[in-house]
Amino acid sequence: MFQELLKSKTFSISFKILLGFIVYFLLIFALVTVERDSNQSAITDMQNAIWYSVVTLTTVGYGDLYPATLYGRIIGYIFILTSLGIYGLLIGQFTNLMATIQENKKLGYNGTNFEHHAVIIGWNDFGKLVMDQLIGVGKKVAIVTNKKEDIDHIKEQYSSKDIFTLYSDFESFELLKKANIDHSSIVFVNLENDTEKLVYILNIKKYYPNLDFVVTLDNGDLKDTFLSAGVSNTISKHEISSKLLASYMFEPDVAGYSEDIMSFAKGDGEYDIKQMLVTNQNPFLGKPYQDAFLELKSKYNTVLIGITKRDKFGNKRLIKNPLGDLKISQGDYLIMILNGKAYKLLKRVFGVGEGFIRENQKSS
Numbered sequence: 630m631f632q633e634l635l636k637s638k639t640f641s642i643s644f645k646i647l648l649g650f651i652v653y654f655l656l657i658f659a660l661v662t663v664e665r666d667s668n669q670s671a672i673t674d675m676q677n678a679i680w681y682s683v684v685t686l687t688t689v690g691y692g693d694l695y696p697a698t699l700y701g702r703i704i705g706y707i708f709i710l711t712s713l714g715i716y717g718l719l720i721g722q723f724t725n726l727m728a729t730i731q732e733n734k735k736l737g738y739n740g741t742n743f744e745h746h747a748v749i750i751g752w753n754d755f756g757k758l759v760m761d762q763l764i765g766v767g768k769k770v771a772i773v774t775n776k777k778e779d780i781d782h783i784k785e786q787y788s789s790k791d792i793f794t795l796y797s798d799f800e801s802f803e804l805l806k807k808a809n810i811d812h813s814s815i816v817f818v819n820l821e822n823d824t825e826k827l828v829y830i831l832n833i834k835k836y837y838p839n840l841d842f843v844v845t846l847d848n849g850d851l852k853d854t855f856l857s858a859g860v861s862n863t864i865s866k867h868e869i870s871s872k873l874l875a876s877y878m879f880e881p882d883v884a885g886y887s888e889d890i891m892s893f894a895k896g897d898g899e900y901d902i903k904q905m906l907v908t909n910q911n912p913f914l915g916k917p918y919q920d921a922f923l924e925l926k927s928k929y930n931t932v933l934i935g936i937t938k939r940d941k942f943g944n945k946r947l948i949k950n951p952l953g954d955l956k957i958s959q960g961d962y963l964i965m966i967l968n969g970k971a972y973k974l975l976k977r978v979f980g981v982g983e984g985f986i987r988e989n990q991k992s993s
Contacts, residue, residue: 646722663700670697682708737795740807743769748810751819752779764791765893771808802836818844834859897970903983907961910980918955931971935964
């Protein structure tokens with residue numbers, strides 16, 4: 630629907646402008662045709678005819694050129710009579726076209742070149758909190774909203790370098806290409822209720838089967854249902870808040886520490902948990918986990934707390950603080966507690982930033 634309206638409005642304005650030029654040049658051609666055989670007329674070629682029409686339409690009227698034949702004067706009358714409105718009409722249509730182009734850009738219809746970014750489907754206060762965290766860790770975000778008023782609010786608060794906004798009906802799946810959703814790292818479906826989220830995910834996967842989705846659930850019992858539908862991760866709002874509240878009640882210091890490290894580190898001295906991909910240039914590639922644990926702590930003031938590995942079927946498995954001679958392999962993720970200063974250093978040493986990277990993005 631949105632694409633059809635967009636194309637219809639732009640086409641209508643462009644067609645009117647084109648039609649105006651066609652009629653104008655047809656009149657010019659007709660003027661030259663009827664004047665060419667008159668010995669008294671100087672309007673015998675296109676150059677003089679265009680000059681005469683411009684001088685007439687702009688009401689300048691030098692009088693250096695004028696039609697000499699009856700039919701030529703009839704065409705001249707047409708130029709004279711339309712001179713009052715023709716430029717106003719053309720200027721108005723050009724203005725409408727420029728305004729439409731500007732509006733299309735504002736609403737996101739020109740698209741974005743973001744890659745490895747997060748896409749948030751649906752905008753509300755909770756989505757804003759999530760986006761603030763994503764921006765805090767340097768992630769670019771594309772927001773899809775079906776409310777026009779959201780666009781201005783978002784653009785007033787955030788830089789276009791970090792945020793792309795798209796105004797769209799949620800069912801216009803093809804239009805999501807404007808958000809470069811095919812090259813996103815994760816899609817957060819932030820709709821009103823669990824049923825709406827589930828239906829939406831089942832439908833969007835028909836168009837984009839390889840995307841990774843994350844949702845928050847009001848009903849934690851639906852977790853398996855969403856995982857079966859192809860959602861990568863589900864989070865129950867009530868489960869997280871209840872665990873944190875209970876922890877505050879009997880282990881307030883632990884709860885406070887947990888809350889701090891769940892958010893991004895705003896400064897060099899603040900800590901959080903990060904996962905970083907092991908690439909072929911990682912200095913710990915092929916080394917035992919325990920050796921990496923000791924070196925990260927002594928050299929980078931970083932605590933290694935776990936590792937994510939893939940089995941032969943490609944399924945991820947999180948191993949928390951493993952014992953034994955477990956070796957670090959390419960494609961693993963190291964899970965670490967570290968501050969902002971240590972992260973900047975490890976980002977250079979590891980040659981990669983934090984966060985999950987989809988397989989088809991590693992080679993891009």
